[in-house]
Amino acid sequence: MAYDEEDYLMLSGIQHFEFCRRQWALIHIEQQWEENYLTVSGELMHEKAHDKDFTEKRKNVIITRGMPIFSREMGISGECDIVEFVRDDKNGVEIFGREGHYSIEPVEYKHGxxxxxxxxxxxxxAMCLEEMLCCEIKYGYIFYGKTRKREKIELTEEYRNQVKKDFEEMHGYFKRKYTPNVRKTKACNACSLKNICLPKMNTFKSAKSYIDFMIGEE
Ligand code: SF4
Known part of the structure; x- marks a missing residue:
């Protein structure tokens, strides 16, 4: 199946969806957003990585920043922080306007x-790049600002299946305009939307018990 472009979802939403399905729906269906320390520092890191005019060649590696990507099959679009095209005449693919063959390695920047x-x-x-460039990508990297380390990540079948499953579920919610109910977990403490979501409200069985609690709190 191929999705129409107007039905594409934001690729980066998968992080919100994995964190909490309700948080994803509040942001991507209800368009609600609130910044906190974590969202701001993440944004600053991405600003540094996304300089769209930037293409650099270092020895046998071409580096691009902020490359637009999409997948018709999963119905998503987004941008790659960094894509490295590493000269590999044995196993690589051709890149338009460049001599030789290249293997492709996405690099994502994160603050935590x-x-x-x-x-x-x-x-x-990586799955978007594979679909766009007819190639196979076995691994990519995540650079963490906190540790200043690049982690090499093998892109296994299990991860790929989970990604497909998540986006299918997200398309289902989006079509129905469905926001899941609160499921209070430890994650709520670090959630940038806790003041909008109000997870505490869900612990009250009735309006009366909420009012009693609030009056008692003062
Ligand atoms: S506060 Fe908790 S339930 Fe609400 S959106 Fe955030 S993580 Fe999800």
Missing amino acids: ELKEADIFQLTAE
């Missing part, structure tokens, strides 16, 4: 520490 949601985002980016 290694998380599975980041791996799903990187995998989705």
